[in-house]
Every structure is written in C-alpha cells, then in structure tokens.
Amino acid sequence: DIQMTQSPSSLSASVGDRVTITCRASQTIASYLNWYQQKPGEAPRLLIYAASTLPSGVPSRFSASGSGSDFTLTISSLQSEDFATYYCQHAYGPSFTFGPGTKVDFQ
C-alpha cells in the first residue's frame, strides 16, 4: 500500500504569511495527488487535484506543485479563513490513502 506523510504536523502563522506544507508518498505516484482543507466540524473541501489544478471557486492564493513522490501546497498570503487542517491524498487507485494532516493555526 502507498503511505503518505506530511510535514510539518502543525504550524503557527499569522495573516499575510506565506505557508508551505509538504507531502511525500512512499512510492512514485506521478501527479496522482489531491489536497483537501478541513475546518473544525465541517467536511473536507477539495482544494487541489492532479497535484496542481485548482477546482473552480478555490482562491488563487492557493497553489501546489510536485510530481513523483514529493509535493507541496503553498498559501501565498494566509487569510483568516485559511486556518484549518490540510490533508494530501493519493489519487491512484484502487486504494486511496490520506496523509496525516497539517494543522495551520494562529501564531
């Protein structure tokens, strides 16, 4: 099975900061990688698919890159509504694994 790791597990930041989260797969997965944002008490929201593509409605301050086994999610200027937990997920079936999550909270 493909295992996903994320770093850091948590970070503290301020509004306006540039934030970068990394995700690593235990084997190469090309660009089969998604990112989700989850706020407390809510369902996750798809933020990025195919490693770097933003679905309609996702603000352009979110970007992502990577291919193979190493991926990054970047928030260029953190907004108050971005404080949440972020999960990566490999999208190459038949089994889909989520990373452990990175919690972004107020500094």
Place this chain on the structure above:
Amino acid sequence: QLQLQESGPGLVRPSETLSLTCTVSGGSIRRPTFHWGWIRQPPGKGLEWVGTIHYGGSTSYNPSLKSRVTISLDTSKSQFSLSLNSVTAADTAVYFCARSYSSAWGESFDYWGRGSLVTVSS
C-alpha cells in the same frame, strides 16, 4: 447543486453491524465518471478512506477494513450504503459519504456529505 446526506444509527453495539446510507440529490448517481465513497474520521484524528463503489457496481475497499466492509448502490433511490460488521470502539468515527470524480489523474472527492457520527458502545 449536488448534495449528499448521510443517515443511520448514531450508536452501535460492539460486535454488531454499522449501517449507513447516503442519499444523493441534485444530480445523477449513474454517470460513469463518478464513483461514490465513504471516508471516516475518528474523533480528533485524521481522515481514513473506507471504500468506493462505481456506478456499475464494482468496489474497492481499504485493505485494513476489507474483510468487514460492504458498499452497495441503489440507483433507483439515488443512494449508496455502507455496512461494516464486527465493530469495535476503534470504529467510532464521523463517517462521510462523498462523490469521487474520475479524471486522467485519478480520483478526487469533490462533493461531501456533512458527516454522521457513529459511536460504538454498549
């Protein structure tokens, strides 16, 4: 706008079977580019993919749960269901149903239900 809604008992006794249903509205459950999945989240922990079913009925399950899980589809009711048998306290979680969009770069869960908390306790 597509909506998904989980329903089922909030309390299940140990060793019994957890059963949840997801009702899909605002869109068709039959389109071949979509799969339908279950993801769970134990209290205070991360997300765990449980399994997925394609509109044609083929399924894939988390290997760690495969021996206990069944996902089924009822297109006439626009519903899909989760059955997890022999539950223990470790199965206590919020269970989300979600639509999985199939593209050239795999599966992404693009629409989610609000989640249903299932507690396993005697």
